[in-house]
Amino acid sequence: MYSRAYKAAVTIPPVLWVTLFLLVPYSILFCYSFWSVSPQEVIVHHWNLQNYVELARNPIYLSVLFRSMRIAAAVTIFALILGYPLAYYLSFHAAKRKNLLYQLVIIPLWASYLVRGYAWKTILGSDGVLNGVLQFTHITGALFHLQNFLQQSMHIHATLVPIRFLLYSPFAVVLMLTHIYTPFVLLPVYASLEHVPRNLIEASHDLGASPWATFRRVILPLSLPGVLAGATFAFVLTLGDFLAPLLVGGPSGIMISNIVVSLFGAAYNWPLGAAISFCMLGLVVGLLFATERLERRWKVS
Amino acid sequence: MESLVNSGHQSGRARILGAYAFVVYAFLYLPIIVLVVYSFNGSGIGGFPPSGWTLDWYRQLFADGPLWDAVLDSFIVAIAAVAISVGLGLPAALALDRSEFPGKAVFRRLVLLPLILPGIITGLSLLMLFVGSGMKLSLVTITLGHGTALISVATTEIFAGLQKLERAQEEASLDLGANHLKTFWRVTLPNLRVSIIAAALLIFTLSLDEIAVSFFLIGRDNTLPLEIWSRLRRGITPEINAISTLILLFSIAMILIWYRLRTRTDSRREAELPLLASAIEGES
Numbered sequence: 026m027y028s029r030a031y032k033a034a035v036t037i038p039p040v041l042w043v044t045l046f047l048l049v050p051y052s053i054l055f056c057y058s059f060w061s062v063s064p065q066e067v068i069v070h071h072w073n074l075q076n077y078v079e080l081a082r083n084p085i086y087l088s089v090l091f092r093s094m095r096i097a098a099a100v101t102i103f104a105l106i107l108g109y110p111l112a113y114y115l116s117f118h119a120a121k122r123k124n125l126l127y128q129l130v131i132i133p134l135w136a137s138y139l140v141r142g143y144a145w146k147t148i149l150g151s152d153g154v155l156n157g158v159l160q161f162t163h164i165t166g167a168l169f170h171l172q173n174f175l176q177q178s179m180h181i182h183a184t185l186v187p188i189r190f191l192l193y194s195p196f197a198v199v200l201m202l203t204h205i206y207t208p209f210v211l212l213p214v215y216a217s218l219e220h221v222p223r224n225l226i227e228a229s230h231d232l233g234a235s236p237w238a239t240f241r242r243v244i245l246p247l248s249l250p251g252v253l254a255g256a257t258f259a260f261v262l263t264l265g266d267f268l269a270p271l272l273v274g275g276p277s278g279i280m281i282s283n284i285v286v287s288l289f290g291a292a293y294n295w296p297l298g299a300a301i302s303f304c305m306l307g308l309v310v311g312l313l314f315a316t317e318r319l320e321r322r323w324k325v326s
Numbered sequence: 327m328e329s330l331v332n333s334g335h336q337s338g339r340a341r342i343l344g345a346y347a348f349v350v351y352a353f354l355y356l357p358i359i360v361l362v363v364y365s366f367n368g369s370g371i372g373g374f375p376p377s378g379w380t381l382d383w384y385r386q387l388f389a390d391g392p393l394w395d396a397v398l399d400s401f402i403v404a405i406a407a408v409a410i411s412v413g414l415g416l417p418a419a420l421a422l423d424r425s426e427f428p429g430k431a432v433f434r435r436l437v438l439l440p441l442i443l444p445g446i447i448t449g450l451s452l453l454m455l456f457v458g459s460g461m462k463l464s465l466v467t468i469t470l471g472h473g474t475a476l477i478s479v480a481t482t483e484i485f486a487g488l489q490k491l492e493r494a495q496e497e498a499s500l501d502l503g504a505n506h507l508k509t510f511w512r513v514t515l516p517n518l519r520v521s522i523i524a525a526a527l528l529i530f531t532l533s534l535d536e537i538a539v540s541f542f543l544i545g546r547d548n549t550l551p552l553e554i555w556s557r558l559r560r561g562i563t564p565e566i567n568a569i570s571t572l573i574l575l576f577s578i579a580m581i582l583i584w585y586r587l588r589t590r591t592d593s594r595r596e597a598e599l600p601l602l603a604s605a606i607e608g609e610s
Contacts, residue, residue, distance in 0.1 A: 026497060031506045032425035039418035039477070040433055046474040047436055050451030057454060107350045114347040118340045126347075128585070133354045135581045137535045139551050140570040143558060144357030147364060147567070154360055161375060204357060207350070236339065258442060265444020268537060272558065282446045289450060289542070299454070302447050309443055 051306070057299035066293055076300035086284065086301065093280040096199055097263040101210075103203040104259045105252065108211035112251075113244075116218035127215070134208040142272040145201045149192040149273065156191075193275025201273050202263050209262075210255035217251025218244070250320050257316050261309050281305065358574065365567035383568040393569065396553035403469050403549055404533040408526045410473025415480020415525065416518070422481070423488045438482065440475035445538025448475055453542045464545035471539045476532060480525045487521025520587055527584045531577055 059072045080086045111130070119126050133141075148154045191197060221244055229239040267282035274280070281301065288298030368378025387393065418437055422430070440448050452471050453463075461467060495517070499509040515522075537551040544552055550573075554566060 026493070026500070027424050028506060032421070032427075035417040035420040036425045036427050039414045039421060039437070040427075040429075042414050042474070043418075043433065043436055043477070046452065046455070046470065047439065047448075050448075050455040053454045053458060054447070054451045107353065110343060111347050111350045114340075114343040118343055129351060130354070131581070131585070132578060133358060135531065135577045136358055137551070137570065137573050137577065139535070139537060139554055139558075140361065140573060141357050143554075143566055143570060144361040146558075148357060148360055154364070157375075204353065207354065261442055262444055265446050267446055268541075268555075282444065285446060285450070286541075289453070295454070298450070302450055305444065306447050309447075313442065 054299050054306070055303055057296050058303045060296045060299075062294050062296060068295060076297045079297060080300060080304070086281075089279060089284055090281045092195070093264055093282075096195055096202075096278075096280060097260045099199045100202045100206060100263045101256050101260045103199065104207045104210040105214075105256060107203070107207045108255065109214055109248075109252070112211045112215040112218055115215055116221075130208050130211055133204075134212075138205060138268070139272075141205060142201055142269060145197065145204070146192065146273055149197055149200075153192070192273055193278065195274065195278045197273035197275075198269045198278045198280070201269050202259075202266060206259035206263065210252075210259050213251040213254040213258075214248060215251070217248045221247045246323075249323060253316050253320060257312060261312060264308070265305060361567055362571050362574070365564060365571045367564060367567075383564040386565050387568045387572075390565065392548075393550075393553060396548045396550045399465055399547050400534050400550040403465055403472060404530045406469040407472035407476055407533040408529045410469070411476040411480045411529050412484075412522060412526055414473075415477045416484055416522065418477060418481045419484035419488055420514075422485055438478045441478040441482075445475070445536070446542070449539040449542035452539070456543070462545065463543055465547050465549075467543040467545065468540050468549060471543045472533045472536055475536075475539055476529045479529050479532065483525035483528065484518060484521045487518045491517045524584050524587050527580050527587075531580045531584075534573070535577070 057068075058076055059074065061069045061071060061073065061075055063069050115123060115126055115130075146153070150156070225243055225247075226239055229243050230236075234242065264280075265282050266280065267286050270278045270280045270283050282305075285298045285301050288294045288301070363376055365383055366379050366381070367376040368380040368382070369376070421427070422434055427433075449471065452467070452474070456463060456467050456470075491514070496509055496513050499513045500506070504512065535551060536549075537555060540549055540552055541555075548556065550569075554569065557563070557566060
């Protein structure tokens with residue numbers, strides 16, 4: 026139906042653009058990862074595996090990578106713990122309020138990333154809202170009094186003791202990113218729950234299965250594709266995040282992308298930074314392939 | 327189904343789930359509420375309870391020249407990014423829908439990749455391209471970055487629109503003697519109007535908020551998120567709460583318009599998935 030000219034007209038411009046601005050840059054990244062920097066801070070176009078050897082040999086990179094993966098896994102799990110039951114509630118119990126409640130999930134999704142990070146900073150800081158609440162309700166004061174009571178000295182002003190470990194810790198990074206990715210996890214889970222045929226659930230009930238058995242044997246397996254999609258998204262984007270650690274993470278919350286940022290900035294070692302980025306790219310693409318295959322297998326069975 | 331869900335011992339379960347849902351909503355909205363409330367807080371950042379309601383932070387904000395320069399830059403970048411990503415996302419969606427060419431599968435993955443790839447990788451790769459080709463970093467490089475990364479959004483949105491389009495209409499137009507160009511203008515484009523507007527709104531909002539790619543492509547002029555970022559690093563002020571509140575209102579307005587557009591045309595379908603989620607679904 027569509028002529029050759031038509032097909033060429035719609036195909037060639039986007040293919041050229043995507044080649045120039047995505048394929049070529051990703052390839053340059055790949056090339057850089059095999060080059061090096063001379064002591065005079067000049068990029069040496071001499072092909073070798075030195076950067077990758079450095080990554081494998083120097084324990085700093087691996088340990089930060091593992092920390093990033095732990096943080097990403099924690100965010101994914103918490104986002105699922107928060108998002109799955111809510112999606113389930115929306116799909117099966119919300120009844121008439123379904124649409125309203127659904128839209129209430131979407132609104133925070135569109136609050137700016139930076140804005141939400143900043144809000145957590147306001148909440149968690151040592152002179153922040155949370156500490157304000159604790160002091161206002163005399164909880165920190167009470168804790169301090171208790172400690173002082175044990176030390177037999179009740180005369181110190183105890184209400185001025187903020188909790189400092191909240192902000193600038195991996196905990197704060199996990200909290201902020203869980204807040205950001207919970208809606209992203211919830212939406213595909215909700216979509217897959219909505220597609221669970223309701224007559225299957227009725228059949229399961231009619232055949233005498235308990236609600237729990239119905240959930241475990243019917244609903245849960247059918248919602249796994251949504252879980253997988255949401256989890257992949259949360260994991261990958263958390264893994265590559267460098268703003269949350271800078272905003273609320275502090276030195277103990279540094280992640281792998283922060284190392285890349287410093288290698289491209291003050292540390293000036295683009296090739297090593299490129300090698301780390303390329304490893305991340307490989308990890309992401311590998312993960313996408315794996316989830317795609319898993320999902321295809323579920324669809325068949 | 328309704329009676330099944332609400333019958334007997336299940337209602338207790340529903341109540342627990344309902345309480346849990348409430349807690350999750352509280353978690354999702356807590357920071358947003360804090361942000362808005364403290365933008366009116368007379369005693370500055372943090373502390374509890376907020377006291378001395380004031381509009382001072384908004385007054386300071388409106389007198390803040392550099393911040394408004396950044397806002398203007400962000401708007402220019404966002405408009406140009408919309409032009410690039412819709413201008414290329416539309417043919418890309420048409421190509422994916424109706425053209426067969428070698429490497430099509432790779433092309434599809436490549437176009438959608440920036441949607442799921444951490445922004446830092448796309449940002450750095452583009453930085454290397456621009457530096458390597460001797461281009462100076464400026465708002466132009468940021469625009470190219472946003473425009474390219476967001477083709478993914480335009481493509482998914484318009485591709486979804488194409489799936490609902492009746493090909494018979496185009497066929498009829500061609501049979502009645504209109505050429506491809508005329509058919510495109512008079513049949514295809516009007517049918518895709520809502521998808522295109524929706525994509526444009528989304529891309530505009532996403533570009534206004536984008537920071538990970540811009541972070542690496544920034545030249546002399548800041549976009550709004552980068553301006554806020556540089557101020558955050560110097561210390562926090564309630565002025566940021568005020569601008570954040572305004573951004574929030576603006577994003578919500580854009581999204582509500584987007585959502586209305588979508589639900590109006592999709593009234594037959596159940597609650598429509600927001601684009602990003604459906605894109606993830608298509609991707610994995």
